[in-house]
Amino acid sequence: MEFNILQHFKGLKDMPTDPFNGDDIGAALFMTGGMGDKISDKVDEGARKVGMDRRSFMKSGLGFSAAMLAANEITGMKFFEVEKAEAADLAAKQEAIQVARASADFVVDVHTHVCTRPGHYEVGKNATERGMWFVQLLDDLGKAFGLKNGTRDMNIENYGKLILQESDTTVGIFNPFGFREDYGGEDMIPMAYQKQVRDKWPKNTIMLAGGLTPNHGLDVTLDRLRQYAQEDKISGLKLYTFDSTKKKGWWFDDEKLAYPMWEECRKLGIKNIGCHKGIPFGQFYARYAHCEDFDATADDFLDLNFIAYHSAWPYHQELAAMKGFKPQRKNLYSEVGSTFAATVTSRPLECAHVLGTLLRDLGPDYVLWGTDSLLWGNPQWQIDAFRKFQIPDQLVEGHGYPKITDEIRRKVLGENAARIWNIDKKAAMTAKAEIVSTAHA
Numbered sequence: 001m002e003f004n005i006l007q008h009f010k011g012l013k014d015m016p017t018d019p020f021n022g023d024d025i026g027a028a029l030f031m032t033g034g035m036g037d038k039i040s041d042k043v044d045e046g047a048r049k050v051g052m053d054r055r056s057f058m059k060s061g062l063g064f065s066a067a068m069l070a071a072n073e074i075t076g077m078k079f080f081e082v083e084k085a086e087a088a089d090l091a092a093k094q095e096a097i098q099v100a101r102a103s104a105d106f107v108v109d110v111h112t113h114v115c116t117r118p119g120h121y122e123v124g125k126n127a128t129e130r131g132m133w134f135v136q137l138l139d140d141l142g143k144a145f146g147l148k149n150g151t152r153d154m155n156i157e158n159y160g161k162l163i164l165q166e167s168d169t170t171v172g173i174f175n176p177f178g179f180r181e182d183y184g185g186e187d188m189i190p191m192a193y194q195k196q197v198r199d200k201w202p203k204n205t206i207m208l209a210g211g212l213t214p215n216h217g218l219d220v221t222l223d224r225l226r227q228y229a230q231e232d233k234i235s236g237l238k239l240y241t242f243d244s245t246k247k248k249g250w251w252f253d254d255e256k257l258a259y260p261m262w263e264e265c266r267k268l269g270i271k272n273i274g275c276h277k278g279i280p281f282g283q284f285y286a287r288y289a290h291c292e293d294f295d296a297t298a299d300d301f302l303d304l305n306f307i308a309y310h311s312a313w314p315y316h317q318e319l320a321a322m323k324g325f326k327p328q329r330k331n332l333y334s335e336v337g338s339t340f341a342a343t344v345t346s347r348p349l350e351c352a353h354v355l356g357t358l359l360r361d362l363g364p365d366y367v368l369w370g371t372d373s374l375l376w377g378n379p380q381w382q383i384d385a386f387r388k389f390q391i392p393d394q395l396v397e398g399h400g401y402p403k404i405t406d407e408i409r410r411k412v413l414g415e416n417a418a419r420i421w422n423i424d425k426k427a428a429m430t431a432k433a434e435i436v437s438t439a440h441a
């Protein structure tokens with residue numbers, strides 16, 4: 001995620017939240033987003049009914065359920081399949097969690113980040129002003145979720161705590177930030193730092209590489225790509241088509257600049273190629289956040305998978321059309337990180353349209369789960385919200401969207417990623433159980 005949600009979720013900064021407690025974060029986002037005031041009133045009403053103060057109600061998880069019920073009531077549509085008892089009775093809440101977990105317990109988060117590096121970032125020393133601007137954005141975000149030291153707390157230790165221990169995530173796929181020109185000639189998140197994450201949790205993490213900027217020169221870019229594959233043993237790419245060079249960006253379907261990279265990927269056995277699409281943040285231009293360059297590329301490299309991160313939102317319809325009108329496609333994927341998080345608590349109608357469009361046109365086998373954590377704190381609130389989320393009947397009838405079944409949830413939450421990354425599910429589940437049990441021993 002790279003857009004300023006603090007302007008959208010007004011008041012989040014001033015609402016105390018525990019970054020380790022997903023329920024608390026989830027409730028806080030509902031209470032500060034587009035329907036924030038109305039939802040807050042209803043959450044407070046719910047707390048009074050059970051004789052709890054607001055903080056305890058939020059931290060207990062009841063507040064999160066109350067917020068989802070409030071969103072249904074305020075909009076007059078059933079976006080969340082939550083029973084009233086889940087907002088009033090801890091036992092009922094626990095049981096609902098267990099039922100949801102049992103129906104989809106294998107969770108692959110395709111979009112996670114660590115957001116610091118040894119020595120961190122210092123303007124003039126190893127970061128430009130522009131580079132610091134992005135760090136500041138992420139810092140503010142982390143602090144709003146209760147991470148006292150902002151990005152400094154989005155480190156390896158907290159990656160383990162928030163994503164692998166405290167959430168149901170079985171496997172986290174971590175994505176790099178490159179942007180070397182803004183960070184003293186070194187990737188914002190260096191590979192050496194990322195490797196420590198993988199080494200610590202080899203069965204529960206997967207490492208992607210980024211930082212390929214062909215406008216720096218194709219030879220040096222191909223060299224880097226080979227190094228990623230042969231020395232760093234990466235499992236795919238997560239790239240950015242906007243850059244800080246004079247050209248400001250590049251396209252996936254550029255036969256001179258980009259196709260040699262995809263040809264090299266073929267040789268190196270790299271199959272999954274992701275790219276930041278949509279969310280045209282900060283200093284970068286929207287034209288490079290559109291996904292139309294996936295069109296020719298996907299046809300010319302049928303053996304590679306192309307993944308549009310953020311589902312190209314708010315241009316997700318362009319992405320969906322590329323499969324809606326070309327149903328023969330089998331290598332075009334979307335990932336929902338930050339798009340789901342930013343819309344579900346605040347604009348559930350938009351969330352339903354986005355998910356509905358992706359599921360209808362790309363199909364349930366081509367939508368991947370992602371949360372963009374650690375940028376959004378503990379991802380558990382997103383997992384819970386997705387397990388409860390439904391496309392209301394009104395939209396199913398009028399738009400031809402599918403209802404979100406348990407089977408679709410399983411595919412999106414984990415099965416699809418397991419398929420394209422060849423994940424050993426059993427080994428990952430066993431290792432996950434160990435992480436959780438040692439954490440709580």
Ligand SMILES: [Zn+2]
Pocket residue numbers: 001002111113175337372
């Ligand atoms: Zn991200």
